Amino acid sequence: MxxxxxxxxxxxxxxxxxxxxxxxxxxxxxxxxxxxxxxxxxxxxxxxxxxxxxxxxxxxxxxxxxxxxxxxxxxxxxxxxxxxxxxxxxxxxxxxxxxxxxxxxxxxxxxxxxxxxxxxxxxxxxxxxxxxxxxxxxxxxxxxxxxxxxxxxxxxxxxxxxxxxxxAYYKEGINPVSIAVENDYVRAVKGGTGDAKTGGNYAASLKAQEVAAASGFSQVLWLDGLEKKYVEEVGSMNVFFKIDGEIVTPQLNGSILQGVTRDSVLHLLNHWGYPVTERRIAIAEVVQAQKEGRLEEVFGTGTAAIISPVGKLSYGGETYEINNGVTGEVAKRIYDTITGIQKGELEDTFGWTVEVK
Incomplete structure (x- = not known):
């Protein structure tokens, strides 16, 4: 042009x-x-x-x-x-x-x-x-x-x-936040506007966020709107789980926003050789992995915070501590790499940055 x-x-x-x-x-x-x-x-x-x-x-x-x-x-x-x-x-x-x-x-x-x-x-x-x-x-x-x-x-x-x-978007910065699984409200459903970035999606999320905040949680973990079984997003971010060394994120399904940071994280993980999968993941699978000591990291990804590690997860009346409440190795590596590229401190081998003259 x-x-x-x-x-x-x-x-x-x-x-x-x-x-x-x-x-x-x-x-x-x-x-x-x-x-x-x-x-x-x-x-x-x-x-x-x-x-x-x-x-x-x-x-x-x-x-x-x-x-x-x-x-x-x-x-x-x-x-x-x-x-x-x-x-x-x-x-x-x-x-x-x-x-x-x-x-x-x-x-x-x-x-x-x-x-x-x-x-x-x-x-x-x-x-x-x-x-x-x-x-x-x-x-x-x-x-x-x-x-x-x-x-x-x-x-x-x-x-x-x-x-x-x-x-910083979250006062916790790169330090882990606490989240609660939302069972009463839903963010979006397939066929709705969940994969569009429109104000109504965020207005619909406020009540659940208000309830979670009143209980001392930073964000809510959204489940699918039909069965309330499968994980979709965390707050207004995409979400990743590291289980037994494999990194899993919910696959795009029409109700999940196609995050730019999500896409960048997937590129980095594949580039580094991590086993990474986009698929449906049930909250029951996440909790079971935590109980068995196989859930190694949970983190959200988005433009505002870049990476937001999860230190506590509340579900079914129980609160679970993730990775001893500290930021995981993968989350920290992703955060350091993306912010390093964004600020010109690391070489941009992917051609992601655009200079403004």
């Missing part, structure tokens, strides 16, 4: 950048954002970088009423030599278009979206924190904007990219 230069309106009121030590996740936003509109007559049009500001939407805009929205999440990093790197952004925009298809939202030109992200980050480079565990979180999203109280696909949309300097 021929490089396109987008219209740019510089903010007249630049914000004070926060100290890295004060950063939480997703609470501070940069000075500018990217926006682009869609209409049935014109298609996607008017791409521009503008000052970060509230949106003006009609109260009848369909995003408020029928949940026709999709989003993505990825990060930018600064290397020791000052290079700005993105990690597999093409995969995020590919997935955004898969979500668009499921939600009846017009597809984006992925090359254009990536170029828009490059130019926005180039404008906001100084916002990228450099302290250990920090990064610039990137949130592309699309909302339906047609003012219409009828259940149908909207005829107008807005695509936006906003940026947020962040600290």
């Amino acid at each position: 021929k490089q396109q230069t987008f219209a740019f309106t510089r903010s007249e009121n630049l914000k004070q950048k926060p100290e890295a030590s004060t950063l939480e996740f997703g609470k501070v936003f940069t000075d500018h954002m990217f926006t682009m509109d869609y209409s049935a007559e014109t298609g996607w049009h008017d791409p521009q970088i503008v000052p970060y500001a509230p949106l003006e939407l009609d109260p009848a805009a369909m995003c408020f009423h029928y949940g026709q929205t999709v989003f993505e999440g990825l990060k930018a990093y600064v290397t020791e030599k000052g290079k700005v790197l993105l990690f597999r952004p093409d995969k995020n925009f590919e997935r955004l278009n898969r979500s668009n298809d499921r939600l009846c939202i017009p597809r984006l030109d992925e090359d254009l979206a990536l170029e828009a992200l490059r130019q926005l980050i180039s404008v906001e480079k100084e916002w990228i924190p450099t302290a250990e565990g920090t990064s610039l979180y990137i949130r592309p999203f699309i909302i339906s904007t047609e003012p219409f109280l009828g259940v149908a696909a909207s005829v107008s949309y807005k695509f936006i990219i906003i940026l947020s300097p962040v600290g």
